[in-house]
Amino acid sequence: MPHVPRLGSGIPLVGRVDELARLRAAVDRARRAEAAAVLLAGDAGVGKTRLVTELGGHAESQGALVLTGRCLDVGEGGLPYLPFAEALAPLATSGDDPVARAVRARPALGRLLPLVPEAPAAAPDFAMAGDVDVRPRLRAEVDLGQLQLFDAVLGVLSEISEHRPVVLVLEDLHWADGSTRNLVSFLISRLRAQRVLMVGTYREEDVYRRHPLRGLLVELVRLPAVERVELRPFGEADARAFVEALAEKPLPPDVLADMVARSEGNPFFAEELLASSDDCDDLPAGLAEVLLARLERLGQDTRRVLRVVAVAGEGVAHAALAEVSGLGELELDEALREAVQHHALVIERGFYQFRHALLQEAVYADLLPGERTRMHAAYATRVRTNPQGRGREAKLAYHSLRSKDFPTALTALVQAADEAARLGAPGTALRHLEQALEIWDAVPDSARPEGYGELKLLMEASHYAGASGDPERAIAFARSAAEALPPDLDRGSAAMVWRRLAESLLSLDGSFDEAPPTIERAWELVADAGPSRARAWVLATRAQIQRAELRLEDARWSAENAVADARTVGIGDAEASALVTLGALADSDGKVDQARQRLVEGVAKARSTGALHVELRAMYYLALSHDDQGELDQALRLYRSGADRAEETGLAWSAFGLNSRLRYVSVRYLVGDWPDDAVERPRSPVSSTVTTIMNTAWVHLMVARGRFAEAERLVADLRAHWRSDLWIAMAATASGSELAYWQGEYERAARLVRDGVARFDEFYPRALGGIRICALGLEAAAAWATEARLRGDTAAVAEAGELGAALLAHVRDCVEHGTPRSGTIGPEGQAWLLRAEAAASGLAGPADASLWAKVVEAFGYGAVYEQAICRLRHAEALLAAGDTAPAAQELGEAHAFAERLEAGPLRTAVRDLARRARVELPGLAPARDVVDLLTERERAVLERVALGRTNRQVGEELYISEKTVSVHLSRAMAKLGASRRAEAVAIAYDRGLLARAAP
Incomplete structure (x- = not known):
């Protein structure tokens, strides 16, 4: 009695009532112009696709346009924006006039939709010669192209939603490449009043601690428009109902119970367990074995086709299967028919793919090494002979690497990196370049891509590593480039290599000492030459480093000469960089107006030349200028602008994208505009150091909110990285001390x-x-x-x-x-x-109350949280001096602030002091009068405890047992509302119950 799963609409949706209700409610909100996003999490096979399919049917019945795209696991490089390309593909051929108009109005969509004409882009030039444009112009094209694409996608969804609601479903985000994740973040963060619902699914168990999606999820779920729905395995009742619905005939009770127990509530497990055996006896222990045991029942040709599909790693067209499998048309048709009928494969938009990723993984893992290599080679040949299609080079690289065809793979990887860079996906470009460098030595000179050398790959990899939030790797690649300099390279090109290394060394305090001698080595190569691009950039970077060394006059000379050289040869990006340094130097001289004028000029120049890294640096220093002067509102606005600009352009984890976000969070902490939770929390970029630097801002918030367990973990991580960066070392010290203080240590x-x-x-x-x-x-x-x-x-x-x-x-x-x-x-x-x-x-x-009064006033420039803490300190000093009335006012102010922000430790400290001082706080019950609460014996015990006596010593002095001392002390502590001996003594002193010991 075979029990074949009946997938799709044939089986009613079991359970999932609450989850589906939440998803339908999100659709309803979107229809009311309340844009929203839902992140649907669950283990593999738990039913995420089934649920969103049900949702899609509901949304379409309500008149919504449902667009669906899927991410694929095609190796480390990935295919930039693949799920968006798939989801938006129907728009290119839509017969709906509003949709067609919206698409035609946005040529940038040509990057995703092949039927939409794309505006031509200039070819990049990576030449490395003294007076030639040696700096990659591709960088500006990448940044601007990404921004145009992001705006186009947001714009087309928004415009279509004016005519009908839009539901955008992105499946398997755990396989999303960096560019896809950036676009997801961009869109969700800009959901406002559009009639748009975004639904993203991902495998919970695949998003491990350092998975690149993990940090993005942490950030997104804190946004007000985002709801996270966790799809858990079935409970026993739902699992039983599901298995019963799958079976064609009623199952024996013991078989049904065994199936429910073995599937552990996972619908896919239950389906495969049920389909793999006639009587459910002797079921395989592992899921892979279960899956393969089921496939063993299929014909030989069918199993061959399944292996061919498994190697593809994505949906496969019929023609590709015919070519790679080697089967005749009739044999292939029969094999595919059997695979589809037995639910091993499904047909999606004309392509064959496995019903579940786990099934594909099991089949692929079961291939023999030679078999796997031959099939990858066949796919590579097919891709190579088909020059059309987005992501062609990444696919060719993937299959060529797996088939050990390194010459083909090397060229494809370089071209795939170029494509990813043009799409504004520096992280993906870096992955391709890293793979290219791994196989470089395995490819003979004659088979290497024309115009590329190892030095060039290293330089590009260093740049993209820095842009992707991995400063350590940026340094490592730049250092390797310097070590690989050929002796016959011209001096200008060699200087640019050393300059790149010096620039990368600036990103971490722990590596800064190496930066000055490195930039001087670059300067020696061009110092005697005339104005050139290389000389202008070396001078601009040299000025940055000299300023960091506090060699301010030298820095000014270098920056001014960089501006002069850059203007002579027309190098706007180097000029912008030098202008930023001159602005920072003017700030150091106290010439604030001049500084800001230079910085604004630097922003404009950088933006006009597409030098986004320089633009972000200029925006950061402009914000910092206001920050230094205590103009926190302006600083907050400018930091936010810098952080947004970095996010929009894919540079959120570049040096100054990170700095802007870091200070934005820090200033919000100061001004008391605390986010509900970790809205700005890091997205776990490649570098653990970058994550740790971002946590330097968040650790103080965790302490201030009383989330001590999380704060302790963050402090421990900061201490482990304290040598990497000054911010880390300082934050580890400050937050560790704050944490210990609030805990009474x-x-x-x-x-x-x-x-x-x-x-x-x-x-x-x-x-x-x-x-x-x-x-x-x-x-x-x-x-x-x-x-x-x-x-x-x-x-x-x-x-x-x-x-x-x-x-x-x-x-x-x-x-x-x-x-x-x-x-x-x-x-x-x-x-x-x-x-x-x-x-x-x-x-x-006792502290000087007049000094604390001045401190409270000094923090009035806008740092309201620190001011609230100082009000508490001022109140303590006033109470010690007997000034109860002004102390009560300060306590009231501090308590109101702590209540508003839910600053737990501060609130507890204020209430404790108010209770001991018998000060009534607004909204709280009056403090109890404890003067007459203590008995003579309890007071005698406290007097001796205050002198540092142990319970045994107190007992000996009072001629009572140690146990009796403990009883009296416990009663006294309870009456005084104290949790510790020292606190009870302090309260007793404050109440005048004990005579104070001489200092």
């Missing part, structure tokens, strides 16, 4: 600052960021000293005072000898300097 918090400052001083001494970090350490040291005084621990008081004095000395040293970016210490630095001095006033006794 004051001594540990102070020591973390002391040790952290010593570490990053090794490679960046007297960094002005040390003022802030030392201020945090001083607050911890003061709290440590206060707690020690309450215990009567004079040694700890002295140690805390000594550590605090050392931190205060470091602060003053930074102020005296540090070099502010804008020439003078701005409002933020001034506020933290005052905070350090105010905190230091609490090392030897």
